[in-house]
Amino acid sequence: MNIRYSLIAASAVLAISPVAFAEESAQAAQDCAALVQQYEQAAATSTAEQIGKAKAARDEGEKLCADGKSAEGAAKLKDAISQIAPSQQPSS
Numbered sequence: 001m002n003i004r005y006s007l008i009a010a011s012a013v014l015a016i017s018p019v020a021f022a023e024e025s026a027q028a029a030q031d032c033a034a035l036v037q038q039y040e041q042a043a044a045t046s047t048a049e050q051i052g053k054a055k056a057a058r059d060e061g062e063k064l065c066a067d068g069k070s071a072e073g074a075a076k077l078k079d080a081i082s083q084i085a086p087s088q089q090p091s092s
Contacts (some may be wrong), residue, residue, distance in 0.1 A: 032065035035077035042085040054083035 039058055043051050061076030 031074050032062075032070055032077065035074055035081065036062060036065075039077060039081050039084070042081055046084040050084040054080040057083065 036058075039054075043054075046054075057076050057080035061073045061080060064070075064073030064076060066073075
């Protein structure tokens with residue numbers, strides 16, 4: 001009996017895993033989009049020098065997000081935001 005319950009529990013976990021992964025991926029994509037928008041808002045009030053320094057990090061972050069590497073992309077976007085608005089903390 002214990003083996004049967006173990007198999008049922010394992011099957012349930014395997015069935016739920018793809019759904020959880022899909023939700024996590026969707027959230028990461030939303031985080032990337034929100035950070036790009038936050039960068040654009042901060043860039044609107046930044047100097048050309050600040051934007052020049054941060055643009056490479058922003059571009060790399062967007063590319064990583066587009067390639068499905070959302071965590072790395074979000075980190076780069078946060079770095080870009082901190083370069084143009086050091087006192088502003090990224091919200092995501």
